[in-house]
Amino acid sequence: MQQELEAYFDRLWPICRSITGDGLRASFKILQELIPLKLTEVPTGRQVFDWNIPKEWNIEDAYILDQNGEKIVDFKQNNLHVLGYSIAVDQQMSFQQLKDHLYYLEDQPNAIPYRTSYYKERWGFCLSYETYKKMALENGTYRVVIQSSLKNGSLTYADCVLKGQSDQEILLSSYLCHPSMANNELSGPLLLSFLYQKLSKIENRRYTYRFVIAPETIGVVAYLAEHAEHLKKHLHAGLVATCIGDAASFTYKRSKEASHEINRIAEHILKHETKGARIINFAVGGSDERQYCSPGFNFAVGSLMRSMYHTFEQYHTSLDNKSFISFKALEESVEMYLKIIKALELNQTYKGKIQYCEPQLGKRGLYPTVGALKDAQQELYRRLHLLSFADGKLDLLSIAEQRSDCILDYTETVQELLKADLIA
Amino acid sequence: MQQELEAYFDRLWPICRSITGDGLRASFKILQELIPLKLTEVPTGRQVFDWNIPKEWNIEDAYILDQNGEKIVDFKQNNLHVLGYSIAVDQQMSFQQLKDHLYYLEDQPNAIPYRTSYYKERWGFCLSYETYKKMALENGTYRVVIQSSLKNGSLTYADCVLKGQSDQEILLSSYLCHPSMANNELSGPLLLSFLYQKLSKIENRRYTYRFVIAPETIGVVAYLAEHAEHLKKHLHAGLVATCIGDAASFTYKRSKEASHEINRIAEHILKHETKGARIINFAVGGSDERQYCSPGFNFAVGSLMRSMYHTFEQYHTSLDNKSFISFKALEESVEMYLKIIKALELNQTYKGKIQYCEPQLGKRGLYPTVGALKDAQQELYRRLHLLSFADGKLDLLSIAEQRSDCILDYTETVQELLKADLIA
């Protein structure tokens, strides 16, 4: 899977995405090779809850020429160089006039910062502090060119529903709106697309799975404006996939209700299947879980990440690039999401058909005929344990945790006891 | 008490018990000298929940003769030598034919294992690995004799009810069905019998006490089949006594509902009255609490042990013998059960008769007339403390724990305040 991941990454990387525009559409088109995303266009100006869809932004080129006509800042070299949503400009100006339009990071002098101005019209360039200092020294005259358009159009979001036996839904959500950034952008949509590939091949799925890829914040606000009533009725739980491609250990951010099944399951799987995972409570300052968990919805949507946003220095800079992420780690992330899903599928409330005293397992060939429990294997213990606690109230996760077992170890136990007609 | 315990132990030890048969009846007869047990016979074939009462098994003798006619394995030397429930056999056979009928423990070469085959007819011998190796070396021809009978009959269980003021019952349960084993067998019935002696002499018992001694698993399943409706109505809590005679510190295994009074009381008493007690959650792989706590009943039945089954190497072998247990420890175990019972009796919900502001203890002679609380004794503090919290909702245990007191320290406090008509 790693080579495929890398191939898709390489195709998506150069595209300049934003919260609207053709870069976004082109990116969705590539992902559609992996997952049958349905695209929806929401027109400029439409009100979505407290927000309005902004104008559509497209950009062809942007650069700064020095007195010798040399491109010292070039959008074609790195699409982070232009302030996101910059209006068009073509002007000669002194450094003194220009410098208020320049964004850089003094404490990361080689990094180009990622900046946007979605809701106030302005223009600007983002550049390394090294380049800025050179310009300040020259203190020359520059020609600044941004060939962009900002006009009525639409915002694009994408979703895809994978039906299961029940109409209860699990949401898998990520965002697409950043220019060339790796961990804090492409890792999420790539994970979701490859997860779709795996999940669609699993038979007898209990839950229905809803995949949503939309521009961050405004895109999800628009999505929720359209799907609020449906989701209120059907959404059982969900996960936001972001910053999931670097090599650090996992970070799980809970939905607001810490005891919800999604949080219990995610923490349980991380405890049993990984080392060093960090569990944190819901907090603002994150990604689209801010919308999903807003008080009116309060959906059970957590977020499984590796290095969380704001906690790695590459975040929101040109250093969040291919060299920062690992396709091996990204593949493991896909597997970890899949394990959580398998645990969700397995985690039902079973009820033993024989509630009074133990069933006699021996006569069903499920217990050794000589020798005591001392010799019995773990599988036998799990069988007895599940039967002892299967009261129709406790879920399998609680039952597994009583023995410090991983719920996934009960996959066969459940099958066997169902077959023997001992649980329902 | 220790000498008496030992005398009874010595009489019970040589008898070959099983889940049915005359050895079991003979053992009950000896215990009846201490506790007025009522015996009940359940006929072979009767269905008890998911189980059926097996045929009755009796045995006279069993041995293996070598080529010289010498008894190299002899039931009369140690009744563990025969596989429990072995059918009769009298046959000459080579070692190669015999060896599938031999049970031994490679990692405990001097121990005879305890094995049974209740629910599948076969025969076999249990022997030390040392003996097995000698036979394997000889590789001779042997005569194997088991003089046993397996026919329709009945299973015997015993109970005894000690009435109290209320019809709410405390169950004290142990099992009798193992051949010569000390900690994991005789310690339990002996403890219950001597506890009966002590408990029957206490006046004004609030609870009714039900003593049950039955063959493990099938015996208790049969007991529950008969008494289910009564116990569902009246059973408040209970304890299973097993592995309670060795010198290790105590182990308390909770019933399923960890916050039930029986668990709170048992843990409280162990904390205040012993050192190094282990508290564990309910788990399968134990004794008859598996039946009492099966989901349909879910009775509040815990188990107070010393070294828990499966955790000591002597378990289910000939090494679990008189030298492994201590009659001093067994006597202390009786006392510990008694303390738990006294705490249960004391743990009521009291309500102060004066609910608004403190009662004036001075005018009732319950408070010093000069000097401040600084000089007061602990008894005075407990008096004030109990009055302050006696709201008719909190039980005495909760109130005692607020001050980190042992509930038993309130025995006099309660008497005194009842006498002064300050609580009800």
Add this chain to the structure above:
Amino acid sequence: MQQELEAYFDRLWPICRSITGDGLRASFKILQELIPLKLTEVPTGRQVFDWNIPKEWNIEDAYILDQNGEKIVDFKQNNLHVLGYSIAVDQQMSFQQLKDHLYYLEDQPNAIPYRTSYYKERWGFCLSYETYKKMALENGTYRVVIQSSLKNGSLTYADCVLKGQSDQEILLSSYLCHPSMANNELSGPLLLSFLYQKLSKIENRRYTYRFVIAPETIGVVAYLAEHAEHLKKHLHAGLVATCIGDAASFTYKRSKEASHEINRIAEHILKHETKGARIINFAVGGSDERQYCSPGFNFAVGSLMRSMYHTFEQYHTSLDNKSFISFKALEESVEMYLKIIKALELNQTYKGKIQYCEPQLGKRGLYPTVGALKDAQQELYRRLHLLSFADGKLDLLSIAEQRSDCILDYTETVQELLKADLIA
């Protein structure tokens, strides 16, 4: 404030107070300069719950003369020298006759103990063990004189109500009945009086504040007898101020229901605004919270102290004097009470007016137009955090604690969001 505190302390110090009498009235009169206390007289003999108001006690002088006519024990030197509520005496007697009337502390040989005999008529002197030993050595004849009166009269208590917008009340209670003692007496009434000064100047108080200063125990029992019905209806929470003037770190004693808002707030403020605070559960052996928290009332009345009664060696002796306390500490204590009150005032349940998805703060000037959250200040985070959790159910304290913030940091956040009409 410290100089003022000291000046009032110096005026109150020499007065001999008791649970009744003119010393008590004189002390209230001085405090009335700071806080408009209303005095109430409860006549001797009136029943108040389980108690009766005792006779009124007044004292002019008390001393012991030795054979040379020298005053070896002199009430005018230290009013602790007389056993509180001593009846009048003027008698010549030998040391052997006298010694049963002498109270001293062997383990604190230079301290005069504080002792009383309110409910049994006797007389006595309290003196240092050094003086006692000297008398024992002399073994002479002494003239003992106590010029006191014990007759029908009344007990005085004081209160003052500071109205707020709501009729829900916060009780601030302390006691006045000890002779010259500093931490365990004057610190409490002084704190309350200066707190009144500050609190009365705060505008738009939500709660109504009830200040009660009464003789300990019997005075508060009398107060409650009169105000029980009103307080049951209106009392939200309260604090008992005692032992609040020494330089040790704070001790907070909870009301019985540990999770009540008053406890959560007090512990929260101590955690954020001090170091080394001790939190203890409600226990008897304290001050008037014993009455307020008696089961019939079970008011949410905690107690904020510094060195708790019984835990400092000066307690109830002549060593609890001006040199033991610190007016700087007492001023800080006033401020700490004020912070708790401000937190109580602020701790409401807010509901965001936009419940679905985040409000767009940018268009309201509450969010930067360029740059991501990374650069945002803590104030911006608090704003988003409060909006995300303002579901009309969680109180502000819970919301602040989710971010480990101090609730007082939200003072401006709340104002700002109210002004922007984003919360209600």
